[in-house]
Amino acid sequence: MNSSFLYHAWGLYSLECTREEYKGNTIILHVQSKKRLLLCPKCGKLHLVKNGYRIRDFVGLPIGGKKVLIRMKVQRYKCRNEGCDYDQQENIPFATGSRSYTHRFAKYVVDLLRGMTLQDVANHLSISWNTVKEIHSTHLLRHYCPPSLKGVKNIGIDEFAVRKGHIYKTIVVDLDSGRILYVGDGKGIDALKKFWKRVKRHKVKIEHIATDLSAAFIASVLENCPSAVHVFDHFHVVKLMNEHLDDIRRKVYAMEKDINKRKVLKGTRFLLLGNGADIFDKHYKTRLDNALAMNEPLSKAYYLKEQMREIWAQTNKEQASAVLYDWVRQARESKIPQLVKMANTLMLYRSGILAWYDCQISTGKVEGINNKIKVMKRNAYGFRDERYFMLRLYALHDCRITRNVG
Ligand SMILES: [Zn+2]
Structure with a gap:
């Protein structure tokens, strides 16, 4: 030759x-x-x-x-x-x-991984699964690690569970580019320490931060980035409301003695917690109406849950503030403990909730990334390797890398 x-x-x-x-x-x-x-x-x-x-x-x-x-x-x-x-x-x-x-061979492996799983590539090339992973790790490390914080202005912070909820990771996402900027071990204040260190070292000017209502995130943001506008986004506020609503539903069901009424209540969970505007099916609508007609607290909680979305549907902050106060008044008047609790939460966090009108960011992008991570965990049995898992997370925004997440 x-x-x-x-x-x-x-x-x-x-x-x-x-x-x-x-x-x-x-x-x-x-x-x-x-x-x-x-x-x-x-x-x-x-x-x-x-x-x-x-x-x-x-x-x-x-x-x-x-x-x-x-x-x-x-x-x-x-x-x-x-x-x-x-x-x-x-x-x-x-x-x-x-x-x-x-x-050349390493480059070929990386190219194949854009459309094939690790196992497919290993089989196709008659090499070990570990070699494929090693080649991919080297590539990801060179191109995506550590993620640059240059020009980052708006971030979202959230946590997710690895391995059936035993291990947690906290992620910081650039809300403009969708890149994962940081993956921290655990949840809470400690999980973010290294991230804030990097922010200070690189003098990054973060303007807006979206998180859920967790006390740890609030304290962490206040301590490390006090000048940024902290926004509590509607995903998490509505989610919290849904948890209260579900609690009411369970208690109503447990107290109901009439077997026929219990039947009506059973299986309404997804109807109650879903977005009311999304229910088009007549049969489902009737079922939901029947359940609501039977129980006043449940019905009140459901309508308040639906009404809550209005807080984010106003044309300006003043109107939104009025809607929020009106909501709180109705919830408190209902005297239903779960709703009163939710009203107190809204009052406590109202400035962060209404801050959404100053800058319409939300952790929606983070939620989307969380879903991608779920798919990645489901498809791959190799993510016990924490380092590789982290590298894959840093490349998650790049569709050339993540078309296939196996
Ligand atoms: Zn010599």
Whole structure:
């Protein structure tokens, strides 16, 4: 096989092929350097002599449906100039360090991963799953880590559970680009410490921050970024309201003795908690109306839940403020404990809730990312490797990387 074919097919230059071997599904190309080194790279004298060699195998790009192994005779040289201790093996330009594959091959693996799962790629190329993961990790580390904070203005902070809720991670997302900027271990104030350190070190001017109503996030933002506008977005406020509504539903159901009425109440959870405007099915609508007609507290809570969305549907902050106060009044008048509790929460956090009118950011993007993470966790059994998992998170915004999340 001639040298220019070696170059064009596998990116191997200055090499010659001494022999080709065909073994089962593998083609082995025996190669060696074309030139013998004479000049010592250390002292510059013509005193280099050969000092043994090693045979190394590298996986190269497949050809004709067969695996290609490049078996190289790697020459070792030593310098005979007195006082010079040069003694090294020759440079291998087509692979890195002790890696057992070529640069071209690594690039091919990364390209395949844009549309295939790790396991698919490993099967297709007859290499181990770990090698595919190693190649991908190296690529992600070089291109996405650590994420730059340059120009970041608006961020969203949220947490998610890994492994059935035993382990938590806190993520910070750039709300403009959708990039994950930071992944912290655990939840709460400590999980964000390293992020704030980076913000200070790089003098990042964060203007708006969206989070849920967690006390830890509020304290953390206040301490580290007091000049930023802190927005509590409607996703989380409505979610909290839904939790109260669900609590009311459960209690009503538990107290109901009439078996027929219990039947009506059963299975209304998704109707109650969903967005009322989304219920088009007549049958569902009747079921919901029947359940609501039976119980006054439930009905009151449901209508207040629906009304709550109006807080974010006004044309300006003043109107929204009026809607919020009206909501709080109705909730308190109802004397239903869960609604009174929700009213108190709204009052406590009202400035952050209404801050949405100053800057319409929300953690919606973060929620979207959380959903992507869920898909990623479901599809891949390899995410026990925390480092790889984190690297995948940093590349999550890049659809060229995340089209397939296996
Ligand atoms: Zn030398």
